[in-house]
Amino acid sequence: MKNIVVLGSTGSIGKNTLEVARNLKDKFQIVGLSSNSRWELLAEQVEEFKPRYVALTDCGLVEKLKRRFQGNQLKILTGNNCLQEIVLKPEVDIVVSAVVGAVGLPAAIATIEQGKTLALANKESLVMAGHLVMSLAKKNQILPVDSEHSAIFQSLHSGKPREIKRVIITASGGPFCDYPADKLPEVKPAQALKHPTWQMGQKITIDSATLMNKALEIIEAKWLFGLTAEQIDVVIHPQSIIHSMVEFCDGSVIAQMGLPDMKVPIQYALTYPERSPLGVRWLDLPGIGSLTFKKPDVDKFPALRLGYQAVREGGTTGATLNAANEMAVQAFLNGQIRFTEIAVYVEKVINHHHFIKNPCLEEVLAADAWARQEMKKCLM
Ligand code: NDP
Numbered sequence: 001m002k003n004i005v006v007l008g009s010t011g012s013i014g015k016n017t018l019e020v021a022r023n024l025k026d027k028f029q030i031v032g033l034s035s036n037s038r039w040e041l042l043a044e045q046v047e048e049f050k051p052r053y054v055a056l057t058d059c060g061l062v063e064k065l066k067r068r069f070q071g072n073q074l075k076i077l078t079g080n081n082c083l084q085e086i087v088l089k090p091e092v093d094i095v096v097s098a099v100v101g102a103v104g105l106p107a108a109i110a111t112i113e114q115g116k117t118l119a120l121a122n123k124e125s126l127v128m129a130g131h132l133v134m135s136l137a138k139k140n141q142i143l144p145v146d147s148e149h150s151a152i153f154q155s156l157h158s159g160k161p162r163e164i165k166r167v168i169i170t171a172s173g174g175p176f177c178d179y180p181a182d183k184l185p186e187v188k189p190a191q192a193l194k195h196p197t198w199q200m201g202q203k204i205t206i207d208s209a210t211l212m213n214k215a216l217e218i219i220e221a222k223w224l225f226g227l228t229a230e231q232i233d234v235v236i237h238p239q240s241i242i243h244s245m246v247e248f249c250d251g252s253v254i255a256q257m258g259l260p261d262m263k264v265p266i267q268y269a270l271t272y273p274e275r276s277p278l279g280v281r282w283l284d285l286p287g288i289g290s291l292t293f294k295k296p297d298v299d300k301f302p303a304l305r306l307g308y309q310a311v312r313e314g315g316t317t318g319a320t321l322n323a324a325n326e327m328a329v330q331a332f333l334n335g336q337i338r339f340t341e342i343a344v345y346v347e348k349v350i351n352h353h354h355f356i357k358n359p360c361l362e363e364v365l366a367a368d369a370w371a372r373q374e375m376k377k378c379l380m
């Protein structure tokens, strides 16, 4: 029996993780759950999974949760450090990090430092501080949940690290793949929130529409698999059947495929190195008919170029890019900026930041805070 904590259990990845855990009750026990503000859904999850610990980041709502579970053994944590506190509990074996944004970084580091397994959906942790997180992690201590990185991780079993020529990360292209570039400045949040193949949280759905998600994933791949910018290619594959590929030095290309369903990479991260049956829809290739591929258009989606810039520069560029993007996405959702201004603002902030080549955690967090301030000024 393995004890799991799910950070961000009320989100899209969090709920899928609980569905996986529900079907593997003989293997996994949920010992901790967390959310930011959706306390009622969190309370329902507590009633079903009966964890020992629960963390609600929003201090203003915690009294409601306490009243609901009065007299119960449940330990309720809150405040800025509650995510770290919950992962530090001695009985925890695996932490699924499914929170969105920079808040995931300190908990990711705490998980690794404690020698616990990190099933990582929160790509922002690696984008911000991949050099710190990876230097602390042992081999296979971080298991990727992001579908592309799970696909690469699985494909890598066919060869040795030194035999890798490149990885090919697939992208659905998002809702505006075939949309006229000159009409992009006018698109509204409701249009950008309609992803063609995946059901996800708001932030990553907007990131998928700008291709910033792919930019973050390139950076994530660099750190997870030790790759250079030249070893990472992106290809648009609108059907989202091939989740990514690895090309080896002998020309063999190994792909991982399946219908798009996040329960597959989540479960693999939890059961690795084994597999367990999963009630998914099976792949019907004749039914799908054809798998298509094309080059991404970096002029139409300049965020992708910023991802490569961050891979090449390293240092504080990733943290700056991530923070500026979080702010820009929120500003777009609030109707403050246009869709196409997201990448414009992020680029401006990156190119004005005080670059540090090998930042410590405090310097990473300072770069994040600076970028948020800078974005606030841009938005005024
Ligand atoms: P959601 O927005 O659906 O869920 C986010 C979760 O994080 C919720 O539980 C939310 O709580 C919690 N949360 C939000 N803000 C804070 C905060 N400040 N402090 C603590 N907790 C917070 O996101 P997704 O599930 O879509 O994505 C989660 C992560 O996984 C992201 O990093 C994303 O990039 C990555 N990912 C997601 C995929 C997907 O298919 N959805 C695929 C691959 C990666 P509350 O409900 O209370 O707001």
Ligand code: MG
Pocket: 146, 147, 148, 217
């Ligand atoms: Mg992904």
